[in-house]
Amino acid sequence: MWEYSEKVKEFFLHPKNVGEIENPDAVGEVGSMICGDALKLTLRIDKETGRIIDAKFQTFGCASAIASSSVLTELIKGKTVDEAIKITNRDIAEYLGGLPKEKMHCSVMGREALEAAIVNYMGERRPPEAKEKLICQCFEVTEEKIRRVAIENHLTTVEEITNYTKAGGGCGSCIPQIEEILKDIWAIKIPEMPKVKKRLTNLQKIALIQDIIEKEIRPRLQADGGDLEVIDIDGKRVIIALRAMCVECPMGGVTIDNIQEKLRELVDENIVVETG
């Protein structure tokens, strides 16, 4: 038994905006009966203002698919097309008070239908199917969709991809490909915002250096049987003494370089670490 929120139950038992708009301004159809869920979204759009005046849906699927579709229509009604396109699958799931994780694909289907309807309204042609690489044969999921959903929802595991797109949930033969795609997506490091370092007073600097040495550096050395002691901090010069196993260690020089690098990263880029 799925744990559905009260909101999901309410929208499933009494769905709003059921049906089909006659002569609609936009139609979005996604899914198929074979896959187990399908959604047809029809919109009435005011040409002058670009505002969605009415939205109706028809869904073949489980309770959460019906509820997600109904919520989608509620969310977009009254919005302009430009505003509506910003709605994500997470907005749908959140409005419903959350969905069981295995059911997130229902919210993704809602978002896809919206996208398809807007593309239809704009008169854009969908890129030819041939270009899209089909990854999951069982549920007809393309690489493009996996990438988009993974990035939008910050998904990092195959299981999450399956929950959100169904890909990999059938015969499972595409799982290695999904793993590759995920590796590829998350290998690109998002450049971190450079940290704005506040100017520190001498006392603050000393306290910070001691803190880093105590909490980050010494425990690591101790784990290898080594240790160190801070002899003095003089301006940008940090004078330390290696202790225990570190004393005899031929890698002592490297250790000091590493400590210096860490302190330069976290405190001040001009710090020099010396042994006393």
Add this chain to the structure above:
Amino acid sequence: MKPIYFDNNATTPIAPEVLNEMLPYLRELYGNPSSMHTFGGQLHRKIEEARVKVADLINAEIEEIIFTSCGTESDNTAIMSAIESYPRKRHVITTRVEHPAVLNFCKHLVRKGYRVTFLPVDKFGRLEMEVFLKAIDDDTAVVSIMYANNETGVVFPIKDIGEILQERKILFHTDAVQAVGKVLIDVKELPVDMLSLSGHKLHAPKGVGALYVRKGTRFYPYIIGGHQERGRRAGTENVASIIALGKACELAKGYLNEEAGYLSRLRDKLERALLELCPDAQVNGDRENRLPNTTNMSFQYVEGEAILLRLNEYGICASSGSACTSGSLEPSHVLRAMGIPFTAIHGSIRFSLSHYNTEDEVDKVIEVMPSIIRELRTLSPYGKEKMQG
């Protein structure tokens, strides 16, 4: 609200007589049957009394009954025992529509290097006997074929299969979990070497089952430890549940003669009415050879989970083979093996009755089901044109 419980192939209510019988052994009579003192030791006799009742239901000898913890354990034990007993034979035959207790155990054997033939079924869920005959060879250690399918109720020709295997001297196990207590089973007439049954499918509690092992069959225990069950199944006996299983078997034997007639009358009424009142509905499985209590029906253009949750609003309990209810994204392996189109599998509903169900309950389902299907079809993008057409 008392539920209208039409999901008896999933589990059954505990019979009141059964509960009364077992309660003292959960309260004051908590002893261990292996103890030397009377307080514990006297329970040994109660277990043997239960064994007589279980044996009686299927016309077995008392020493042919081994108590287990569930149907799954009985199934696993039977197949494993056969394999251990004939270590040189590396081939197993089963079907594509078995319960996971057999199916997944056999898939596990494939990973262990065994050769397993998964026999196909036709569109009515019937075994393809030709394929079965071709699959048997000198390397076959055991054949495990269910007596009746849990999803469709389709009954396999166990007697015919058993006769063939007896001649070839190949061990034959049948998972009769869904059949025991619903139809007459007489192991003196039925050429099987091992047969599994489960307590909670016949009004005993969950957590107890039995394995019938024909006298003279090589046996190798699956759970190893103490001397319980004459060394064939270790572990301190689940005394209360074993006594409950005995009582449940005794009750089942009492009503077995009328059971099939009563159940099939209710089931057929339900099935006929729903076929008549709901357009684009069908029955899945061989209607000639079926358990009397089960019907598996498909309602096109709507999804099973949605139907179940609408039924749930009326307190009606059933189940579905749709993907959304399976816990995975794949719909029922049984219906797929039968080649039922996906469109029909997604909208499949199983009603399974017991002798505690009444005609009023059937009438209630007949009353609400058509409007549920109609309403869900108005929600469905596929429903409309069909409804008008």
